[in-house]
Amino acid sequence: MGIQNGIANGNVLEDLLEKAGGCAVVDGGFATQLERHGALINDPLWSALCLIKDPHLITKVHLEYLEAGADVIVTSSYQATIPGFLSRGLSMEEAESLLTKSVQIAAEARDKFWASVKWKPENNHNRALIAASIGSYGAYLADGSEYSGNYGPTVTLEKLKDFHRHRLQVLVQAGPDLLAFETIPNKLEAQACVELLEEEKVDIPSWICFSSVDGANAPSGESFEDCLRVINKSTRVCAVGINCAPPHFVLSLIQKFKELTGKAIVVYPNSGEIWDGIAKRWLPSKCFDDEKFELFAAKWRDAGAKLIGGCCRTTPSTVRRVSRVLKEKK
Ligand SMILES: C[S+](C)CC[C@H](N)C(=O)O
Numbered sequence: 001m002g003i004q005n006g007i008a009n010g011n012v013l014e015d016l017l018e019k020a021g022g023c024a025v026v027d028g029g030f031a032t033q034l035e036r037h038g039a040l041i042n043d044p045l046w047s048a049l050c051l052i053k054d055p056h057l058i059t060k061v062h063l064e065y066l067e068a069g070a071d072v073i074v075t076s077s078y079q080a081t082i083p084g085f086l087s088r089g090l091s092m093e094e095a096e097s098l099l100t101k102s103v104q105i106a107a108e109a110r111d112k113f114w115a116s117v118k119w120k121p122e123n124n125h126n127r128a129l130i131a132a133s134i135g136s137y138g139a140y141l142a143d144g145s146e147y148s149g150n151y152g153p154t155v156t157l158e159k160l161k162d163f164h165r166h167r168l169q170v171l172v173q174a175g176p177d178l179l180a181f182e183t184i185p186n187k188l189e190a191q192a193c194v195e196l197l198e199e200e201k202v203d204i205p206s207w208i209c210f211s212s213v214d215g216a217n218a219p220s221g222e223s224f225e226d227c228l229r230v231i232n233k234s235t236r237v238c239a240v241g242i243n244c245a246p247p248h249f250v251l252s253l254i255q256k257f258k259e260l261t262g263k264a265i266v267v268y269p270n271s272g273e274i275w276d277g278i279a280k281r282w283l284p285s286k287c288f289d290d291e292k293f294e295l296f297a298a299k300w301r302d303a304g305a306k307l308i309g310g311c312c313r314t315t316p317s318t319v320r321r322v323s324r325v326l327k328e329k330k
């Protein structure tokens, strides 16, 4: 176990980046791929419903992304929360066990996949890392507010920390390689995540990703300069970036982040479709197809991103193209 920046295990990501030649591949849309296999997730728990109803589909999707070349797979816990599970009549013990299960399923898939490829001479995979997904408070609200950042005046820093604390503790205990805070829409929640990591002395390295709807700021309208200031001070956060924002915003956001932080930059945009949080469906908009993802993944890498993948509405075929271009010998 290494100690880096004061964090035990802080070098797992750096080890992976080195093995991957400087830029690693993150998986793609997880809920999207569950739905393509027939999972019905139009539900307040969204993809986390599969932890209860279809855990075998979770394994299947993880294996598909590993086969596609993902170096990091993100767990099924995005919308898995203790209050969400309790409101479905589950006990605290059951809720905790489902969160633990999200990490176990991913680790089992990784181990199974790695055992099947590591000895093959043509193997060009790396042993993948497991990033435990921690969706924003807005994801839990299930009203689209991960894209507005508008939590209202009653949602304070303490309330956000209380919301995140117990799930974080359970996920840390489950032993993932990384923690992935996803679709954070405002500065207050970024601050809550950073303070919580410190208070809980979490020694698993984290990334914190924001969504963006205007291509320049966090969804709340707060500048990334403001949002990153608090994150930059944390030694427990190893990477920052963007997830589930339209891909045509990403290049300029990488350039902006390069000026605002010394941390590794992670980007995994959605396809460009727009989420209607009330109707709970994706609306067509300017999109990137897989070919365009391949083209732009190289541009994102050249602009300085260290972790690149896809989010909603991207699939294993998207990740296969991203992996192909990033693992190409230059
Ligand atoms: C990233 S969005 C598509 C996730 C789903 C949303 N939190 C909901 O529950 O409707």
Ligand SMILES: N[C@@H](CCS)C(=O)O
Binding pocket: 028, 029, 030, 031, 032, 047, 074, 078, 133, 182, 183, 244, 311, 312
């Ligand atoms: N890890 C989640 C993020 C949703 S925005 C997923 O891919 O479904």
Ligand SMILES: [Zn+2]
Binding pocket: 243, 244, 270, 311, 312
């Ligand atoms: Zn997404």
